[in-house]
Amino acid sequence: MPGKILCVAEKPSISKAVAGHLSGGEYQTQNTRSTYIKNYCFSFNFGGSWGNCDVVMTAVIGHLTQAHFDEEYEKSWNFPPPQSLFAAPVRVNVVKDKEDISSNIQAQARNARALFIWTDCDREGEHIGSEVRTEALKTNPNLDIKRARFSNIERAHVIHAAKNPIDLDDRQVNAVAARIELDLRIGYVFTRWLTTSLRPLGGPLAIADDGKGRVISYGSCQFPTLGFVVDRYFRVKNFVPEPFWGIKITHRRDGIDVMFNWKRHHLFDRAVVIILFERCLSAKIAQVTKVQEKPTSKWKPLPLTTVELQKMASRFLRMNSQQAMSVAETLYNKGFISYPRTETDRFDKGMNLGALVDKQTQDNRWGAFAQNLVNGGFHQPREGRHDDKAHPPIHPVAYCAPTALNAEEGRVYEFITRRFLACCSEDAKGHATDVEIEYGDEHFGAHGVVVLERNYLDVYPYENWKNSVTLPKFTVGERFEPTEAMVTEGATTAPGYLTEPDLIALMDANGIGTDATMAEHIDKIQKRKYVFTRPKGASGNAPAPGRGGRGGGRGGRGGAAAGEGAGGTGVQEFIPSTLGVALVTGFDGMGFDTSLSKPFLRKEMELRMKDICEGRTTRAEMVRQNITQYKQVFNQSSERLDVLKSRMSENSPLSVFLPATDFNDRQPMVASDARHVDVPSCGITRTAQIASRVKVVEATTCLLIHLDGDGDECDDEWRSKKPKPIEGDKEITWEMKAASMVTRKAWDTTTLLEMGPQILEASPAIPTSMLDPVLWAK
């Protein structure tokens, strides 16, 4: 039975592209009353029971409707009181400026046989689809409603989607409807309450820059996002550097200086380290306890998700997450890449990845690499653990010459393509050697890697893996006298302010927003002047300047990032405004269980949405539950408003919308050279008495340790003491922990013996209250 089928996409570019594919490029274009929307008319054989049908393909522009309160609630922010909005009726209407779009759908639906919804396949898309359905059913209650499932607008994929329509998923529709209602109620209640409560404080809190009344907005994602920034700000601000000490052994063999790292890495007690060091020296002879040679590899990256794209864009593509997403959106609308909002990091086994690789062979940058994959070098990508069941990982669907794109689009397309080709290639292969020795009571290890096959690294310059020293031959049981032993000294460094990739990772881990909305929330808190950004510390990519220079410690972190490969510039770091700090500390200071600045309440909301999607709860139940929770928080917050107000008035009202810290204020990393233990006449080589081979090294040579970001297993030990890094962003975790700027410190045994007692007594780690004077007198 033929008839007309109405197709509606989420945006005009998609309707045009789909119409082009289904009609083979032959369609008639009709104007509508909306200047943005065209109707494309053609015929298409949908197959099966549908057969050959006339098609009108049109579009909406995002959501058609809006939730709002009745007029009586819009007049004043004070009355009815804000909390009445927890229960006030919520109306849903077509937005005024979208009435032309909705009447077009109603008109086209009147004589149609079926409605095919072509909105994006995610929760929002499902909800937009339901809005289209509502409009269409108004004029034609007998319409058959179907939905096309697609994740990119490559031709074959689109035709397949057209011929295999499914039903609209009402669970997803309900989940979004619940969220919209909750965001409206909660946002209105708290924003009105905050604003009317804080305006009386006067100054910029009463009047905004544009002369209108100031609005202090609240959003259930904004606040936890702000909370992360403020938490980190305090961690940086309150940080106190502490010294630590370590032992390093060097042995020269076959003309190679082999560095053995202490298995204890470092200890926060000088006396103990010196005692252990002395025991090494008195033992004189080290013994090889383990020699292990084995193949090693650096894993190719996982298939690309939205969150990963955003993080990598901040780090390597000189754009923030918001920009990256809008560029990716453009590339998707043009049909070059798959849908860029996805949580999935595994490719479906049925996908013909080889064909996609083949499309890239014509490029002069990575074409040869792609050709090599086509010629048999192809390996199935690794499989991550995430699957949103809606979209594949982000990948190129068509080849696009660089000339067809602007600079930003070019960079993002290049990244997505290189990432995809890297996924389809092989892990990099290398050969690792580990040698462990026992010296005194202490254990030390040397590690060497030789990279044998670069494989995916050849197409993926965003990562690197370098050869380390090739270790000379050592045999288990062999004994030798190390050439050099030294005590190293360093200090912990403050974590950096939160960077965008880090913030995204935190939001992701804590369920704040979705891959689709995170960038918006970050943008929002900047617009509200709750936070400011600045380019991350330009200070020192070189491991050179070291102590004495303020901020030398930070150079270490810059070095780590730079070691990862291309660039690393353009990462922004966030600093809260005085207002942002006051809001967070204000709510935290109220002392009840779930501060609005914490991620817990919002995470709960995201989890309940998932529950609706998976049929475990209903829209009504979710709304009821969430309102109960937020009502409780509201009541508690209102009672403790004084706390918030006092936090606000701790600062001059003029500074409220300024960064909470001076942008040029860098945390002094290492207190000063006062920390050095005075070695008399350092730099002069003395003959050591106990171990004749101990060499005195000049006191101020700096070297970086723990920063060989090459990702092979030599880091495992160090990593095991630190929080587990999350796949793919190791260096962030490293930054958070004190990477270490170590100053070599020379000790010969004479000095050690002379200074022994002083060192022990002066050791800051021994609380003097604990010392028995009699005991330590000698």
Next chain:
Amino acid sequence: MAQPTPRPTPTASSAAIQQLTTSLVQSGLPTPHPSFLQPILSSISSTSQRTPPLSSLHATARLRLLASDLTGPNILSPTTPYFPPNTSNVQIPSQTLSTDIPVQVLDIEDLGKSKWEQIEALESERKGETTKGREVIRVIPDSSDNASSLSTPATQTSAAANQASTTNIRSAGPFRLLLQDARGQKAWGFELKKVEKLGMPPYMAIGCKVVLKRGCKVARGMVLLEPATVVVLGGKIEALDKVWREGREGRLRDAVNTGTGDSG
């Protein structure tokens, strides 16, 4: 610990004391003072007609001994070995103990972590949060331990509840411990090799009893602790342990704040 009266009325036989002492010493405990055992033997024998089995007397004595302050009067035998005078002499690079010395732990420090890191961990524990990777997890307060300090939990996330156990991830150390012998002499010990039962309270309690075995190394006044020469008996001194735990964050903060001004 009530001090036994010089002449308790029903005096336990010296044979009974001897038997119990032997049993305790054989199980690795230091030799107790006869007056320490006296009330155990007499109180038990006064309440019941039969003499209780040695095993239960042993258990009672052991428990009380491990909970005592070893420096108290009439706890350990007067012949109990103590640190020789040169133990804490930093001029002596290396020496060994010539007898087994019972000691108790008065303080412990984690040398593998910066104080600031420890402070941050204590702080988030206090706030009822912990982190798993990047995820901030709310810890529901234990019903027993710190429920009183927190207001009624308003809304609890289910995901958080099952993660509560991750709070007390045991630190790997190594640790430095302040050790005290029966005469009240103190010396620092350093965990040269991992000793299983030593660790941050609550894993180990302050007042924990340890026997340093003959042959135990001492370097520049620092007792080197390793499984071969250390026997951890366990136990705690309730009062000290409580004060130590409550004051830990404060002590760390003081040390961090004054430590930075230190000129090495």
